[in-house]
Amino acid sequence: LLYKPVYDFFVPGNGLLDKIWSIVAVSIAAQLVTLPLCLYYFHQFPNYFIITNIIVIPLSNLIIYTGILALALGNIPWISLVVAKALSLMVWFLNAFIHWMGSLPFSVTRGIAITLPESLVLYLILISGAVFISGKKKKWLFVSISLMILLSGSFLRERFGQASKCIFTVYDSRGTGLYDFTAGGKSILVGGLTALKDPFFQETMVKSRWNTKVSGLFEFQHPLPSYCNNSFHYDGFSKKGNYIGFRGKRIAIISKPVPEKVVRKLEVEYLIISGSPKLKLKELMKHFKPGLVILDSSNPPWKVKAWMMEAHGLGIRCYSVSVSGAFREEF
Template sequence: IFALITGMSPSIMRAVTMFSFIAIGMNVNRKTSIFHSLALSAFLLLLINPKLLFHVGFQLSYTAVIAIVLIQPILYNLIQPRWKVIDYFWKIGTVTIAAQIGVAPLSLFYFHQFPGLFLLGNMLLLPVLPLIIGLSILLLASLWSGIPSYWLVEILNLSLDWIVTIIEKISSQDQFIIKGIHLDLIELIFIYIFMISSALFFYRSVRKSRRERVLIKEPGYNLHIAIISIICFIGFQSFKKLKTVDSKVVVMHQASGSVISISNREEVLLLVDFHAMDSIMSMAALDRIKSSSLHRNKIITIDSLSNKVKFNDTEVVVLDESGVILKSAETPILLLSHSPKIHLDKIITALRPQIIIADGSNYRTYVNRWRLTSEKRNIEFLSTYEEGAINLCHLEVHKQN
């Protein structure tokens, strides 16, 4: 019922299905493993909807819970406060740190940033949440029984306003957000192998005894796997830095805009046309383009996109909504931008392009029509909608991320 009321998001579905398996095990008087419950809940959800596996919320939810189960006992048993109040906040702190450790690699992979004030936010908010849940249940009961409950509504409103204010103040502290960290998929896999292997190695080493906090163990296969994974991670990063990078002229995919990236090992020239966007959208689009794997750790220069771009042996004629066509002595690459209202067959006859590219600023209906015309004239046609970023130097297509 709770899942239905809250919209059945992946994190909620994970929680309710896992709790259901635990509750079933308790009612049949059988001890259940949290790992078995997690695996069964994931299997059931993926059986219903396999696409959940690629949902960011699904991945973050399960990695957070697995990290709490594996890492939180290690952190908590290192220090055991005698005062109950301190012990209560220590538990909240270790749960928060463990969950953040678990989701940090995924956050860097998808969002390229890490919140520095996560511990402060959770320490302020988590103690209040049980109170809000209890008051909400009490409010529902009072409404059902007909007892006046205006005072409960006022308390809940004040509590929720306080939470929103705290979240806004914490999230507005941009100086505490670590940005610009990028991980490749291979690096992400190595990090999680290292984390899981290290956690499994230390999981049985930390004791609750006050005399002996940590039990020294002989190195096992978990420790060996952790060391090998971190070596592979460092080796992969070194390989990325040492590999040669050729100059590239790349048409990027950007909705409502056109971008051509000219880059070498150290520098990038971005030729952009964002005239159809407002200032907020153009800044967001530019930040996304800058964070692309093609432009990381490089000096970036930005200029406007003209109707003709030439770099070494590559020449691009840009045809936008103005319909202005620049003649070319060579056989150009034709880039269609911002849905120009043209007769493409006549343009092909006039320019004789070797390849036609439509970027993300065009309407899809126009792109489909241009594709049919190009096929009739035996001209290669590429669209960034399907291909992603397109390297014009070698006429190769690679994924833009």
């Protein structure tokens, strides 16, 4: 459907140029067909796909034919060895070339987030546009333009919606506490940032950010570096010691036993227990009146189980990210 309209845009002057243009046309058509799925599932776009495919497509075909030849000549010792070596060399070069292209600056545009309805609308735009180019019927051009306006309106609505959206997340970050505060498309990350080196966690967190359409990231270790005087304030977010304020929500992070002296109970929306401190919830409740107790990933399973049982006995709402997965609250 898309190959012929793309191919007809240019008439090559010789046979070699025609072969190259045919590969380019196939690449563009294939990329357009897979574009909505690529953006929806992988949230990225390969910027150098045309240059890459000029090498990859013919080389892939050559590898397939060489592989078939290697199987056919498998019983002939010397010839099969030469063919196998050639096949191995071609596969190595293909992988090396793709890796090199991927390592070039600006090779991939990442962080593109679209919803399922938006991906379907994008498909309809491509189909109606292709039908218009093939048949020159103006009604399909009108349909395509109307869908583009609809898609643009959806993007604008999401963009303006970010300004009022606040999300608090406690990640299941495998042995460390990591907390994400998102507002207006910007995010502040607090906690054990070493978790970001974990490939599995990177994929989980990045997908979460794509789904919430976060456009920026500021990272601060917990506790904050000494030059910040262990406190930080930025656009509705404030942190002093183990206490955080975020868009009207109060959060306390407890990583060690609290002093016995009690002046008055501190009301907080979220009380995070981190770092496996030696304490009982009953004693902790003398100091805090939490809306929800959150046990992050830095606590061992046996302690989490004990705290969950104690919380149930005390009638306290308690959530464990290692048991139930990442905690996410939108307000």
